[in-house]
Amino acid sequence: MRDLISSLKRLGGASALAAAFAIIASAQTAQAANPLELNFWLSGPRYDGRVATCEKALSTISSQFQEKESTFWNSTLTITGYTRIHEIAFRPWQSDNIPRRYCTGKAMTSDGRLRTVNFSIIEDGGFAGFDQGVEWCVTGLDRNWAYNPRCRLAGP
Structure with a gap:
């Protein structure tokens, strides 16, 4: 050259x-x-909108909450129960986005306080795209401010 x-x-x-x-x-x-x-044999993701109901995610939220509190915050706080769980949105954006079901409700924590929990269930959002994933936030306990202000960013 x-x-x-x-x-x-x-x-x-x-x-x-x-x-x-x-x-x-x-x-x-x-x-x-x-x-x-031409890639005619390669198939892309086929989102059918088969997302579990809000109640199916509660056990996952409880176990992940307990793990997060004990591992990162050296706390014994756990979720002891839920009430008023309901859906607030399903696929709120265009139809070609990843299907999500947004839910909210109240969670009773082991310190005796009733707190709002916002969460979403995501089709193919689990580890490596297998199974459904759950993103959640408990108001007042979002210590790293991932979903601030007041867990509003965990919603639609």
């Missing part, structure tokens, strides 16, 4: 431009994809 550039400099301005154009023009043209390169 260095030899090409130095020889083009020796030729002069117009000659160098003509030589560069000749090199570019002699390059091979792009070929169309053959049938095996």
Whole structure:
């Protein structure tokens, strides 16, 4: 490449431009994809909207809450029960987005306080895209402020 550039400099301005154009023009043209390169056998995600009901996620939230509190915050706080669990939205955006069911309710914690819990159940949102995933937030206990203010970002 260095030899090409130095020889083009020796030729002069117009000659160098003509030589560069000749090199570019002699390059091979792009070929169309053959049938095996068209990706017609690759199927993308097929979101059917089969998302579990709000109540199915409560055991996951309880276990993940207890694990988070003990591991990261050195706390013995647990969720002891739920009340008023209901759906607030299902697929609130365009139909080609990943289906989510947004829910809210009240969670009783082991300190005796009733707190709001906001969560979403995500189709194919589990580990490596298998099974359903759950994202949740307990108001007042979002210590790393992931869903602040007051867990509103855990909703739709």
